Amino acid sequence: MKKSLFALAITALLSVGAVSQAQAAVKTVTYTADRAIGATNWNAVLGLGKFDTSLGTLTSIKFALGGLLQGVGKSESLDASATDVTLKLAATLTLYRPDASALVITNPLFTQQFSFTAFDGNIDFAGTSGGSTGLRSTTGFNSFTSSQASDFALFSALGGGIINLGLDAAGTSTVSGAGNLVSMFQTSAGGNVAVTYEYIAAVPEPETYAMLLGGLLLVGAAARRKAAQAKA
Structure with a gap:
């Protein structure tokens, strides 16, 4: 699951350049x-x-x-x-x-x-x-x-x-x-x-920034889950 979330975040980050x-x-x-x-x-x-x-x-x-x-x-x-x-x-x-x-x-x-x-x-x-x-x-x-x-x-x-x-x-x-x-x-x-x-x-649209934010949130969520599991 963590790998899937991380992959989605990376995909979002890479998409910023493509969309721009x-x-x-x-x-x-x-x-x-x-x-x-x-x-x-x-x-x-x-x-x-x-x-x-x-x-x-x-x-x-x-x-x-x-x-x-x-x-x-x-x-x-x-x-x-x-x-x-x-x-x-x-x-x-x-x-x-x-x-x-x-x-x-x-x-x-x-x-x-x-x-x-x-x-x-x-x-x-x-x-x-x-x-x-x-x-x-x-x-x-x-x-x-x-x-x-x-x-x-x-x-x-x-x-x-x-x-x-x-x-x-x-x-x-x-x-x-x-x-x-x-x-x-x-x-x-x-x-x-x-x-x-x-x-x-280059003129990024608002959707581009939303995609970037979503990717960063996914990375953050994966990091928090990993930290929580390490404490358990």
């Missing part, structure tokens, strides 16, 4: 930072939280970059014949590691086409030979998920902390069309960065 491992939870923690919209071109440094290694085992890091573009594009054809013109309002936003290697790139883009007549005699970006997009706004988004050991080491530390990442926005607007064109662009851009850490943390 089976119920290991996949969790995430996210840090965000923004760069307000401003005239392109610009460079910024954003501070984001590192992963706190005391939380568990890091499994992946997702870098998400959103870009906002606002601006106006204008063009005038100086040709003596009609032409089709395409204005593209665009920007390139790039997020960098501290060593200046690129993590994520996004390209917000707005496109508008025009059919211009022969030059009407006025460079006013209006009339029949010119046009304007008016104020336009568009967004772009891209993400990258890393499971590289080098990124895990770079973006994590005991207790967490802050890592500084570079973010820049370059105006990349263009005009295309046959003939002689006079064009101008005014663009501004802003960016939003989110870094999400996915990790595994």
Whole structure:
């Protein structure tokens, strides 16, 4: 009987590790930072939280970059014949590691086409030979998920902390069309960065602790019975 009780207690104790491992939870923690919209071109440094290694085992890091573009594009054809013109309002936003290697790139883009007549005699970006997009706004988004050991080491530390990442926005607007064109662009851009850490943390359920307590009680009962028999 004593051997059976002891075996049950040992089984309960061993089960704690198995249940804890089976119920290991996949969790995430996210840090965000923004760069307000401003005239392109610009460079910024954003501070984001590192992963706190005391939380568990890091499994992946997702870098998400959103870009906002606002601006106006204008063009005038100086040709003596009609032409089709395409204005593209665009920007390139790039997020960098501290060593200046690129993590994520996004390209917000707005496109508008025009059919211009022969030059009407006025460079006013209006009339029949010119046009304007008016104020336009568009967004772009891209993400990258890393499971590289080098990124895990770079973006994590005991207790967490802050890592500084570079973010820049370059105006990349263009005009295309046959003939002689006079064009101008005014663009501004802003960016939003989110870094999400996915990790595994052991999360024992209340039943696990109950099993552990039951095992310990069994061991205690067996010990008391053995002591009582020794006195008899």
